[in-house]
Amino acid sequence: MKLLEVKSLNIYCNDKNNIKHLVKGLSFHVNRGEIFGIVGESGCGKSLTSKSILRVLEKHFLITGEVEFEHENILEFSEKKISSLRGNKISMILQDSSGSLNPLKKIGKQIEECLLIHRKNLSKCERMKVINDILEECELAHLENILNRYPHELSGGQRQRVVIAMAVICEPSLVICDECTTALDLRIQLKVVRLLKKMNKDKNMTIIF
Template sequence: MTAPDETLLSVRGLTVGFPNAQGPGHVVKSLEFDLTRGGALGIVGESGSGKSMTSLAIMGLLPKGAKRTGSIEFDGTELTDLSERAMRSFRGDRIAMIFQDPLSSLNPYYTVGTQIAEAYRSHRAGVTRRQARAVAIEAMERVHITDAARRVDHYPHQFSGGMRQRVMIAMTLSMEPELIIADEPTTALDVTVQAQILDLLAEIRAATGAGLILITHDLAVVSEVTDHLVVMKDGDLVEQGPAERIFTDPQQPYTRMLLDAVPRIDDEIAPLRTLQAAQEDR
């Protein structure tokens, strides 16, 4: 058993730049935050504020030409010291990522079951195809895909957008990661389906004890799922703190502006959530 306040991820002085003739081209500047084991952290900010570069820096997946400095400590291991080979054993297995567009992460030519099973097998030596298929079906059931034993043999195009995101979450789940980084996981979905996927992420976090970093430009999205918020603008850390405090008492005008842009959470989302059951059945 782990202590409740154990730090899972500690980011210190994280800077990402694309050096060019004009200078270091910093897009993330001296970012600092901690995530406790099983905690949920939201990173919010407008487009271009450096949210994705932060998550890619943690995953060791920055694009060519990017330069990363600072410290990223995950469960006692300094990730920035790891070789690409060593990092690969963390990715997917201990730290998993969910992207905005599940279609781009799924191969159209293989059934979803094959893709979940093969991803699982690539991280678990000695697992048979048959065992991995059972893992895939179980993971699909855990993300509430009904009739999983049949749908495991379907192709990505046979699923709706929300269901495809469930498939991606199932793939992530099967690996039992300690940290899930979700970069705009609901941006491509309509609002009722968004709410379902957020509920699912919260449910999974509670059930598995995995830590969650939820990245979004939409403050309404993080409000229900995360307990700590990091606000970014142009690569800078604007402010951070308990989500509750940021929502009720933002210290920075930029945060206030983001909050003002939140469309009527109570009037709009709440009633829509009650419609959920009727939707997203495909």
């Protein structure tokens, strides 16, 4: 069953009135529960395609075509409607965990914010239960006082697992991994990929790499 279908996607960049056609007529579909890979050389438009699905490209980019998620065209959504989708039904894990985390906020507050936005009905006690469960799944529960630490107090692999925890805590249908292991050494890369594959299997979470 199709979860996401991209039809004739074109992405243009208006750089000082010089319009560049960066992604040309791209089409693909991803089935629910599938692990799907977008492969290409550096600069070919993989990240642009990923970001266009969530409509997080800067304003000087123009997108045409269709991006259907659960049979609705995301490109036609209002900002309010697409905001309710981000982090809730579709989430993204970027390659730079440092850029994804606020250096001035403790880890616990940053993870909890995801629930405060999309799971407002949960009590404080229920939120802490969900947070502790996701830390366990992401192999972070063993770290002493993890929720009161700041991002700079964690290793690169630990920060990336925090970013994964934030991305999956609301149990989205689709997780987009934009080269999410690039900045990690080979051993940690393998751990992160295994973690994501486990979530795909256990939660039927669809993943785009």
